[in-house]
Amino acid sequence: MAKVLVLGGGIGGTEAAIALRKEGFEVSLVSDKPYLYIYPISIWIPTGEAKFEDVIIPLDKFARRWGVNLIIDRVEKIDAQNKKVHLKSGKVLEDFDYLVVALGQTKRKEKGLENTLSICGSPEEALKIRDRLVELIAKGEGKIAFGFGGNPKDKTAVRGRPVFEVLFNVDYHLSRLGIRDRFELTFFAPMPKPGERLGEKALKMLDQMFQKYGIKKITGKKIKEFKENGVLFEDDTFLESDLIIYTPAGWGNPVFADSGFPLNEAGFIKIEETCQVVGYEWAYAIGDSAAIEGPPWTAKQGHLAEVMGHITAHNIAVKEGKKSGELKSYKEHINILCLMDMGWRGGGFAYRSDKRAMLIPIPVLGHIMKKAWGVYYKLYKLGKIPKII
Ligand SMILES: Cc1cc2nc3c(=O)[nH]c(=O)nc-3n(C[C@H](O)[C@H](O)[C@H](O)COP(=O)(O)OP(=O)(O)OC[C@H]3O[C@@H](n4cnc5c(N)ncnc54)[C@H](O)[C@@H]3O)c2cc1C
Known part of the structure; x- marks a missing residue:
């Protein structure tokens, strides 16, 4: 054998x-x-x-x-x-x-990355994001920046969707606690159209959601450096932040x-x-x-x-x-197939192939579907049920 x-x-x-x-x-x-x-x-x-x-x-x-x-x-x-x-x-x-x-994969090196935390890094990093968020909530106010970086050497190694998911989940969490108005949430990315690989419709939908939930947006500006208290862009403008949740592009x-x-x-x-x-x-x-x-x-x-x-x-x-x-x-x-989660508000079913690009909003049920997928996945990987997807 x-x-x-x-x-x-x-x-x-x-x-x-x-x-x-x-x-x-x-x-x-x-x-x-x-x-x-x-x-x-x-x-x-x-x-x-x-x-x-x-x-x-x-x-x-x-x-x-x-x-x-x-x-x-x-x-x-x-x-x-x-x-x-x-x-x-x-x-x-x-x-x-x-x-x-x-x-x-590992993270692409960027200046000041030690001042950021990524949801796409080690499990310990996800726990650190949780702890920082708990601290800010206890303080009762804060500025949180969410972003992801590009990779000119390999465009397949850019991971944006989980950042949107954490952003919308944090927004929902703060709203539920009744303190969303005391927090400034900003999304930033160096590319002019972050999320465009999901298609034009998805981009429009993301923009509508940013507006609806009062999320600021800084896109199309290269990042010079991450500082302890914020993000410095190529034009020397500075985004002040108490917590930077950032996913750099991937690297071998x-x-x-x-x-x-x-x-x-x-x-x-x-x-x-x-x-x-x-x-x-x-x-x-x-x-x-x-x-x-x-x-x-x-x-x-x-x-x-x-x-x-x-x-x-x-x-x-x-x-x-x-x-x-x-x-x-x-x-x-090769296709893109995923459920973009937005907390208990629901989620969006995203699909991209050569023939089709769609993002279908699924209020509430989208969140339940992603939870159900998690249960299915564990059972399948331990051989308790057959593979479905
Ligand atoms: C937050 C987040 C959400 C995501 N959501 C989705 C989604 O909804 N749908 C989807 O399709 N994809 C999603 N992805 C992408 C997906 O998780 C990755 O594409 C997938 O994990 C890649 O699988 P892999 O086996 O190549 O790498 P990994 O799953 O990262 O596994 C690599 C393994 O190798 C181990 N390892 C690394 N270096 C060493 C070493 N030197 N020695 C021994 N072991 C080592 C690591 O600890 C790890 O266990 C998401 C990614 C992130 C970060």
Whole structure:
């Protein structure tokens, strides 16, 4: 039985592990955390609507259910030339036939980033946002800035929607507490039309919501630096803030830098349509780790990471002669499919493909649907119910 080593216990890595086990491979999975962190539902941590324990799946339970050999350790180095993986503990993994890299992405470096907190960073950061918000609420007033950055080197690595979700959830939370009028909420982004990959209609809807909820907007201005007390823009204007919730664009995981794998300009691993790493028959890269090629609105997304996990398992099975059929391509699965949450006010169902761009408002029920997805996701990943989406 061929042995597959999966690096990363996130959304893509766990899905690849499930699919590989279903194809009958022996699977080992390396994760630096003992849990899978479900980013899409972590957006409720800042307002206290979800606790840390609500948005994780313990990987020991996952591994037991799917018969995966779990290794909790940190990948320090991938040595592509010698087909070896070095771990922080000093262990060197080399007894594998295939490697699947699913280590996610890191943040693009920007000046003063230490003065910001991101919902797209570590789980600890989401908890810090919550604590800062609690402090400001106790103080009874505050200025909060919400933003995300662009990446000229790889446009797929821009993550805006979760920032909108946290913004609308915080706005709703403060309104519910009856203190919204004592807070100034501002959205900022360097691009002139942030959110445009969801389509023109979505942009209009976002603008209408900013107006309706009294959210200020600063767009199309490059960011010079983040200071302790605010954001300095290229024209030297300054946005004063007590709390800056900012998601920089993504960048390749530092582990890739000297791996020997081919990388794009933003440090993501170059892959074929089959998810195989360019030039390496035995290696695959999926999800946020991979340099994804597609239409201009293409974004790195969890559901694409999962599709890539399945495609990788299928393609390895075909290569190994375990099944017949054509090799599959990730490209035909590129679309944007998500529920943009706005707290108990509801949400918007967003879909973008080559043929269609839509954002359909779903009052109240949208929020319940996203909550239900979270419950479904946990049950599915622990093998208690079949995959639906
Ligand atoms: C707040 C937020 C909300 C989102 N909402 C949605 C949504 O609604 N729908 C959607 O489709 N997508 C959503 N996304 C995007 C989605 O979460 C990502 O695209 C997805 O997580 C990518 O999966 P991945 O496996 O590539 O990376 P990850 O899920 O980030 O997993 C990478 C894993 O590798 C581990 N790791 C990293 N470095 C090392 C190392 N050196 N050694 C060992 N382990 C390591 C990490 O700890 C992590 O467990 C959201 C993202 C965020 C941040």
